[in-house]
Amino acid sequence: MSRPNILIFMVDQLNGTLFPDGPVDWLHVPNLRKLAARSTRFANGYTASPLCAPGRASFMSGQLPSATQVYDNAAEFTSSVPTYAHHLRRAGYQTCLSGKMHFVGPDQMHGFEERLTTDIYPADFGWTPDYRKPGERIDWWYHNMGSVTGAGVAEISNQMEYDDEVAYNATRKVYDLARGHDARPWCLTVSFTHPHDPYVARQKYWDLYEDCAHLMPEVGPIPYEEQDPHSQRIFDANDWRSFDLTDAMVQRARRAYFANISYLDDKIGEVLTALEATQQEATILFVSDHGDMLGERGLWYKMCFYEGSARVPIMVSAPQMAPGLVTAPVSNIDICPTLCDLAGVSMDEVMPWTTGESLVPLGQGQERTSPVAMEYAAEASYAPMVSLRYGRWKYNRCALDPDQLFDLEADPHELTNLAGDPAQAGTLASLRAKSEARWDLARFDAEVRISQARRWVVYEALRNGDYYPWDYQPLQKASERYMRNHMDLNTVEENQRFPRGD
Structure with a gap:
């Protein structure tokens, strides 16, 4: 069969509530709006885990963190876990990554044949949380509120430099693919770090939101003592007591975040x-790893199951799927089986251990009733947390905390916990049974603690003496680029041109 080329755009920390049916109308994103018009759009997409590395490992493998063992931003993604890059490459695809995927460990490829950039974050175990020390803040890498208090305009930043490089290399690769030197179908993943904080944007994008009516959260700050226990842990982890946030700071942070969505659109x-210029056809996917609370309830960044943190945009433009809106809850762990389905690649050998489900049937008018599962076992947690989104309901469970049950149709901002409502006792019991059948929280907790303890030993050992980093070093074969003396100039000029001359 003829296999389609595949182009995947992944962005970082993009709040899915801003994509109820493609991008909301007040965002300045002409390219994403154009893509949305030809895509199957998933209004209720969720992350597998609201943090970068666990969410991305799950997105690539179709498995939850409890299966991949990528629990946090310093947990190794082992080489034996198949990803969509492995499945497609095994079936004859050339696979390439430009940008971030936050791989931790010595394997920095995970099925990609080629990587065009290094990663923006470290590949070692230095960011490992420690459940043995609940409440400990590791200042040099934990989030604090400085991204909010320091929000504003800049023409260059660490992250802009990175995403400029990601886009440049991806664009160059698209042109190279058009030259046709490799007859295999291709899968190119372009993964940006924006609109992830810090909330700093270029002036041209900042100016687009001068009169934006959405610069304050819909739900204002909730006092610390009225927050649920995990939200209190997030406040403590973010060192909120050391900062005095004003409305002006909140507005500037949200404005920069929206501006960076427009930057990404460019x-x-x-x-x-x-x-388009090279007349190449491709199936296109757009997805994020997790969301950002953006000041709702007084919370920022991610690390929780509230909608702003857990919801992600998912759009698929493929001939096999009809443009339009799907409201059934889905997950970014569904991307791996979806890609294989679209490419006609079997995952039968690993499907018994894969949680994700193909989205293709939903783009063909079929329905799905299975729940969407989420897990979190990283910084700001003291024990693993799990969640099920089932129809209109979201049920959250943690061994340390009271259960949470929200009716998202009646209460989209999750302000009323119905777990103690006698009228919902049946719903609570049903969802608790589904959760308990899926997760043994005591076992989950023990596995996380074993992983953390081992990694602390290894990290400290490898930092003693000569240190060889795992960070990916992009290979530039300068002697095989442009024109060199082992090449025929006429052949080079003809072969590197698209379209070919007469």
Whole structure:
């Protein structure tokens, strides 16, 4: 069969509530709006885990963190876990990554044949949380409120430099693919770090939101003592007592975040323009790893199951799927089986251990009733947390905390916990039974603690003496680029041109 080329755009920390049916109308994102018009759009997409590395390992493998053992931002993604890059490459695809995937450990490829950039975050175990020390803040890498108090305009930043490089390399790769030197179908993943904090944006994008009516959260700050226990842990982990946030700071942070979505839209547009100019056809996916609370309830960043943190945009433009809106809850762990389905690649050998389900049937008018599962066992948690989104309901469970039950249709901001409501006792019991059948929290906790303890030993050992980092070093074969004396100039000029001359 003829296998489609596949282009995946992944962004970082993009709040899915801003994509109820493609991007909301007040966002300045012409390229994403154009993509949405031809895509199956998933209004209720969720992350597998609201943190970068666990969410991304789950997205690539179709498995939850309890299966991948990528519990946090310093947990190794082992080489034996198949990803969509492995499945597609095994079936004859050339697979390439430009940008972030936050792989931790010595394997920095995970099925990709080629990586065009290094990662933006470290690949070692230095960011390992420690459940043995609940409440300990590790200042040099834990989030604090400095991203909010320092929000504003900059023409260059660490993250802009990275995403400029990601877009440049991805665009160059699209042109190279058009030259046709490799007859295999291709899968190119372009993964940006924006709009992840810090909330700093270029002036041209900042100016787009001068009169934005959405610069304050819909739900204002909730006093610390009225927050649920995990939200209190997030406040403590973010060192909130050391900062005095004003409305002006909140507005500037949200404005920069929205501006960076527009910045991303331009970067995605650069890649799509190259694709169109070279007349290449491709199935296109757009997804995020997790969301951002953006000040709702007084919370920022992610690390919780509230909608702002857990919801992600998911859009798929493929001939096999009809453009339109799907409201059934889905997950970014569904991306791996979806890609294989679209490419006609079997996952039968690993499906017994894969949690994700293909989204293709939903893009063909079929329904899904199975719950969406989420897990969290990283910084700001003291024990693993799990969640089920089932129809209109969201049920959250942690051994340390009271249960949470929210009716998202009646209460989209999750302000009323119905776990203690006698009228919902049946719903609570049903969802608790589903959760207990899926998760043994005591075993989950023990496995996380074993992983953390082992990694602390290894990290400290490897930092003693000469240190060889696992960070990916992109290989530039300078002697095979442009024109060199072992090449025929006429052949180079003809072969590197698209379209070919007469």
